[in-house]
Amino acid sequence: MRRLPLSLLIAACLSSHATAHEMSSHAMPSQSAPAPSSDPAAEAGLLSQTRQLILSGKRSGEGYFSADGRQMIFQSEREPGNPFFQMYLLDFDTGETTRVSPGSGKTTCGWIDPRGQGVMFSSTHADPNARAQQQAELDFRAAGKQRRYSWDYDPHYEIYSAAPGQPPQNLSKSWGYDAEGAYSPDGSQIVFASNRQAYTRKLPPDEAKRLEIDPAWFMDLYIMDRDGGNVRQLTQVPGYDGGPFFSPDGQRVVFRRFNAEGDKAEIWSIKTDGSDSRQLTRLNVLSWAPYYHPSGDYLIFATNQHGFGNFELYLVDAEGKQKPVRVTHTEGFDGLPVFSPDGQQLSWTSGRTADSSSQIFIAKWNDAEARRRLGLPATGAAPAATTPAPDERFSTGTTVSAADLRRRVEYLASPALEGRMTGSAGEKLATDYAAEVFRRLGLQAAGEGKSYFQDFRFTAGVELGTSNQLQAKGRPLALHTDWLPLSLSASGKIDASEVVFAGYGLRAPANGAFKGYDSYVHLDVKDKWVMVLRYWPEQVDEAAQQELKRYSALHYKLMLAREQGAKGLIVVSGPNSPDKADLIPFRGQGTAGSASLPAISLSNNAATAWFKAAGQDLQAIQTRPDSGEFVQGFDLKQPLSANLDLRKTEGQGRNVLAKLNVPGATRTLVIGAHLDHLGKGPHPSSLAAKGTGEALIHFGADDNASGSAGVLELAEALKGQPAGLKQNILFALWSGEEMGLLGSNHFVAQYAEAEFKQHFSAYLNMDMVGRLDKALVLQGTGSSPVWTELIEKHNLAVGLPLTLQQSAYLPTDATSFYLKGIPALSAFTGAHKEYHTPADTPEKLNYEGTAQIVELLRRLAVGLASNPEAPAYTRQEPPRQAQSRGLRVYLGTIPDYAGGDIKGMPISGVAPGGPAEQAGLKAGDLIVELNGKGIENIYDYTYAIDTLTIGKSVSITVLRQGQRLTLSITPGARN
Numbered sequence: 001m002r003r004l005p006l007s008l009l010i011a012a013c014l015s016s017h018a019t020a021h022e023m024s025s026h027a028m029p030s031q032s033a034p035a036p037s038s039d040p041a042a043e044a045g046l047l048s049q050t051r052q053l054i055l056s057g058k059r060s061g062e063g064y065f066s067a068d069g070r071q072m073i074f075q076s077e078r079e080p081g082n083p084f085f086q087m088y089l090l091d092f093d094t095g096e097t098t099r100v101s102p103g104s105g106k107t108t109c110g111w112i113d114p115r116g117q118g119v120m121f122s123s124t125h126a127d128p129n130a131r132a133q134q135q136a137e138l139d140f141r142a143a144g145k146q147r148r149y150s151w152d153y154d155p156h157y158e159i160y161s162a163a164p165g166q167p168p169q170n171l172s173k174s175w176g177y178d179a180e181g182a183y184s185p186d187g188s189q190i191v192f193a194s195n196r197q198a199y200t201r202k203l204p205p206d207e208a209k210r211l212e213i214d215p216a217w218f219m220d221l222y223i224m225d226r227d228g229g230n231v232r233q234l235t236q237v238p239g240y241d242g243g244p245f246f247s248p249d250g251q252r253v254v255f256r257r258f259n260a261e262g263d264k265a266e267i268w269s270i271k272t273d274g275s276d277s278r279q280l281t282r283l284n285v286l287s288w289a290p291y292y293h294p295s296g297d298y299l300i301f302a303t304n305q306h307g308f309g310n311f312e313l314y315l316v317d318a319e320g321k322q323k324p325v326r327v328t329h330t331e332g333f334d335g336l337p338v339f340s341p342d343g344q345q346l347s348w349t350s351g352r353t354a355d356s357s358s359q360i361f362i363a364k365w366n367d368a369e370a371r372r373r374l375g376l377p378a379t380g381a382a383p384a385a386t387t388p389a390p391d392e393r394f395s396t397g398t399t400v401s402a403a404d405l406r407r408r409v410e411y412l413a414s415p416a417l418e419g420r421m422t423g424s425a426g427e428k429l430a431t432d433y434a435a436e437v438f439r440r441l442g443l444q445a446a447g448e449g450k451s452y453f454q455d456f457r458f459t460a461g462v463e464l465g466t467s468n469q470l471q472a473k474g475r476p477l478a479l480h481t482d483w484l485p486l487s488l489s490a491s492g493k494i495d496a497s498e499v500v501f502a503g504y505g506l507r508a509p510a511n512g513a514f515k516g517y518d519s520y521v522h523l524d525v526k527d528k529w530v531m532v533l534r535y536w537p538e539q540v541d542e543a544a545q546q547e548l549k550r551y552s553a554l555h556y557k558l559m560l561a562r563e564q565g566a567k568g569l570i571v572v573s574g575p576n577s578p579d580k581a582d583l584i585p586f587r588g589q590g591t592a593g594s595a596s597l598p599a600i601s602l603s604n605n606a607a608t609a610w611f612k613a614a615g616q617d618l619q620a621i622q623t624r625p626d627s628g629e630f631v632q633g634f635d636l637k638q639p640l641s642a643n644l645d646l647r648k649t650e651g652q653g654r655n656v657l658a659k660l661n662v663p664g665a666t667r668t669l670v671i672g673a674h675l676d677h678l679g680k681g682p683h684p685s686s687l688a689a690k691g692t693g694e695a696l697i698h699f700g701a702d703d704n705a706s707g708s709a710g711v712l713e714l715a716e717a718l719k720g721q722p723a724g725l726k727q728n729i730l731f732a733l734w735s736g737e738e739m740g741l742l743g744s745n746h747f748v749a750q751y752a753e754a755e756f757k758q759h760f761s762a763y764l765n766m767d768m769v770g771r772l773d774k775a776l777v778l779q780g781t782g783s784s785p786v787w788t789e790l791i792e793k794h795n796l797a798v799g800l801p802l803t804l805q806q807s808a809y810l811p812t813d814a815t816s817f818y819l820k821g822i823p824a825l826s827a828f829t830g831a832h833k834e835y836h837t838p839a840d841t842p843e844k845l846n847y848e849g850t851a852q853i854v855e856l857l858r859r860l861a862v863g864l865a866s867n868p869e870a871p872a873y874t875r876q877e878p879p880r881q882a883q884s885r886g887l888r889v890y891l892g893t894i895p896d897y898a899g900g901d902i903k904g905m906p907i908s909g910v911a912p913g914g915p916a917e918q919a920g921l922k923a924g925d926l927i928v929e930l931n932g933k934g935i936e937n938i939y940d941y942t943y944a945i946d947t948l949t950i951g952k953s954v955s956i957t958v959l960r961q962g963q964r965l966t967l968s969i970t971p972g973a974r975n
Contacts, residue, residue: 042329050363061349063360066112069341073110083137087121105130109179114187118163122179127156153177153215171228175199184246193242195219216240234274248296256288280320282480289336294343302335311335317374325373398720400854402847408709410842413701421679422736423651431656434733437712438658441719446657454655456746465645482606484586485644489599496641497567498528502633505532505557514547523633526565529640534573540628542947568598572607574622578950578973598644610638653735655743660729668728669865673707673766674737696838706770710854727865744816756820761870763817765826772849775801777828782806784823786871794859823871833909889948890972892916904928905941919969929957
């Protein structure tokens with residue numbers, strides 16, 4: 001078995017309530033556990049026709065194909081007299097299954113000889129006590145007992161070859177655990193894992209003790225000839241190296257390597273001569289069971305980055321240069337993946353069975369899609385097109401129709417456009433398509449240089465360079481494990497300087513009953529590193545927390561340290577923090593720019609060691625300010641030097657602009673929508689729950705392919721509008737909206753306000769108009785006195801149920817125009833649970849409803865453009881908001897923006913598994929009180945959330961169908 005270390009298997013066993021014999025196939029789900037929930041739609045891009053291959057037996061696992069793909073060797077527990085795995089050979093041609101191991105002892109890690117001369121496996125059948133152990137285990141189970149763990153890296157395991165009709169031949173012949181063997185592609189060599197060196201050399205006392213409790217720690221990789229001769233050691237690193245397989249060309253070996261603590265593993269590869277060792281993943285969790293695709297271009301592996309007991313399959317390119325790509329989306333165990341020799345199928349062990357037992361599954365594999373997601377060159381024949389043919393994208397009528405809208409959305413939200421992220425290839429495809437629509441309609445190009453495009457530059461973020469180093473007292477610290485630069489950090493070399501601890505690194509002025517707070521009082525930090533705790537003191541009274549939170553943002557702490565003359569900033573979460581990860585993730589995406597001071601995140605383990613060396617206790621120190629006690633800063637006596645290499649990345653997005661010219665018109669009505677979305681892979685704005693698809697394409701069908709399709713449909717409909725218009729109409733598709741209204745802001749910034757108001761009369765916006773259910777929300781009606789009457793008049797024929805909202809300060813492109821001095825109206829059908837997740841897909845849209853909305857906008861546009869004058873503009877005061885820097889409490893409520901101007905905070909849904917759902921909140925609830933505070937709007941709600949403490953239950957009161965209901969909710973952590 002390609003095993004996991006003992007400590008992790010015990011922990012996984014405890015977390016899933018699995019029995020001992022169940023855990024003999026890794027951390028697989030318990031049979032008593034409920035059937036796992038799955039998301040087949042998320043898996044469909046890479047896997048199709050998924051089915052359970054092995055049905056017989058209590059459980060099965062580790063299925064490996066023969067070189068010609070006609071057979072599979074696998075292990076299964078299926079014989080009444082043996083409670084342990086035995087090895088079986090499945091013939092795909094006949095369907096026959098034959099046991100190929102002796103039938104006694106424990107057996108694992110099979111392989112079929114590429115030369116067709118039999119099989120290989122690891123077994124303990126030669127142990128004189130093998131049958132007695134079997135009977136003891138059977139008796140134990142018969143008594144109704146269960147073990148927590150039974151796999152003990154039995155030193156009786158040896159690697160055997162077995163030719164048909166011949167007794168097994170011992171190839172390894174060494175005391176110790178010898179297993180995890182695999183043939184080279186030509187069958188001349190065998191790579192395997194073994195802890196034999198722990199039994200052949202004299203161990204110091206500490207290692208001897210460790211061998212008793214954790215023999216996996218001594219596992220290294222070896223290579224031997226096919227007859228067992230010429231054994232040579234391939235790796236020699238503290239911790240478990242295991243699960244090795246040859247690359248398809250036989251030149252390298254891929255394997256998983258555990259750290260010395262045995263709690264994390266990454267995927268590595270190495271040449272067969274032991275040189276050129278490469279780390280391919282850096283997920284900082286438990287990643288294992290790697291296997292090459294037959295092309296050798298990429299490999300597949302299992303990882304638990306979505307939850308300790310939830311193993312999912314991922315891809316990574318063979319060089320480890322790209323971010324891993326998720327394959328499976330099923331809660332529970334998916335591991336031990338294997339490609340068929342032709343690369344057209346994937347087999348793996350999964351707990352997705354009806355009774356949650358682990359069995360072998362198989363599915364068709366989409367190599368072309370895998371390559372696309374990994375950014376690898378395509379090979380072989382291209383798959384059938386999954387997006388509309390080019391001519392179909394333009395086969396639309398001259399009137400607004402649901403069929404035309406569907407056709408446009410299905411292209412804009414197709415996999416080929418990869419979520420249309422600003423500056424991406426998908427954005428280029430989308431903008432090319434829109435420009436071609438306008439060109440075919442004969443509309444005037446209104447972009448730059450007589451084109452339909454208006455380019456704008458933006459700071460895409462920062463990325464880690466290759467020269468990041470950190471040394472404490474001359475000892476290097478490990479990037480990603482011990483530390484990470486902050487994305488707002490300056491770059492450069494910092495000579496060794498002392499480190500001073502400054503508590504939470506806060507300075508807040510007195511305000512009423514709040515007496516003020518200063519972490520830097522009597523503390524000299526000039527030309528020194530300042531170490532501060534993240535966030536703010538957790539246990540001080542609510543009023544004090546509210547004051548301190550305003551000054552807790554990392555940008556502010558860095559600025560404050562800089563003002564004190566510090567040389568750099570070190571941020572530590574601290575052991576009291578409820579955050580799941582103590583290192584602050586490096587999210588360079590969308591970062592506006594860097595500060596002038598170096599800034600890093602340091603792991604709790606590293607910080608604890610520094611405190612201990614200074615005679616201090618980090619947890620005890622953190623507890624004191626958490627409870628309100630002032631803690632004077634002090635010198636940690638830890639000289640620290642660094643080289644920080646952060647590289648700013650700049651991107652270019654583009655708007656699409658087309659104009660319908662009306663002879664004699666001096667003003668222009670603008671109709672727009674944003675075309676961009678979140679793209680492919682993790683994104684700071686993604687709301688996909690961990691483990692449910694945050695690494696997939698965010699298709700953005702409703703947000704905002706629906707609005708973009710609406711603009712294109714309006715352009716086609718208004719192009720044939722009868723004479724009578726007295727204003728030009730500018731059709732605009734913006735990019736950069738998801739990054740902060742970048743495209744529309746760039747457009748309006750080209751004009752002074754007075755000039756802008758002379759050129760443009762009003763703005764009509766469509767943002768998420770694909771999910772019409774209860775009512776269409778028209779936002780910004782307070783921006784002009786004409787809106788209410790105009791809407792009433794033109795909706796008579798359309799008959800849409802409407803909700804009108806006054807505020808013109810909106811999280812969409814309409815705000816860019818309103819702030820420039822013209823009335824703006826935005827159409828919106830409301831938030832939903834698929835918002836900003838990969839599940840926002842075309843089939844979920846209400847196209848008939850969208851057609852009605854576009855028709856209403858068409859009538860409004862004609863009504864506005866039939867008057868040469870601009871509608872009156874009403875200036876509104878910006879809404880007052882609670883200052884909420886550093887907000888991290890998570891409740892899992894989805895605001896209902898279609899709720900209208902009512903007192904309270906209406907919700908359209910709750911996040912699955914979130915605190916709100918667990919508390920019993922439901923879609924349609926109106927939140928009127930939280931933690932004793934009255935809620936009249938979303939700003940009251942945000943302020944109330946800001947006062948909550950993670951893990952501390954509070955009351956929440958809602959109105960549900962006219963009844964007042966008070967529930968208890970326990971806030972969670974946002975990250």
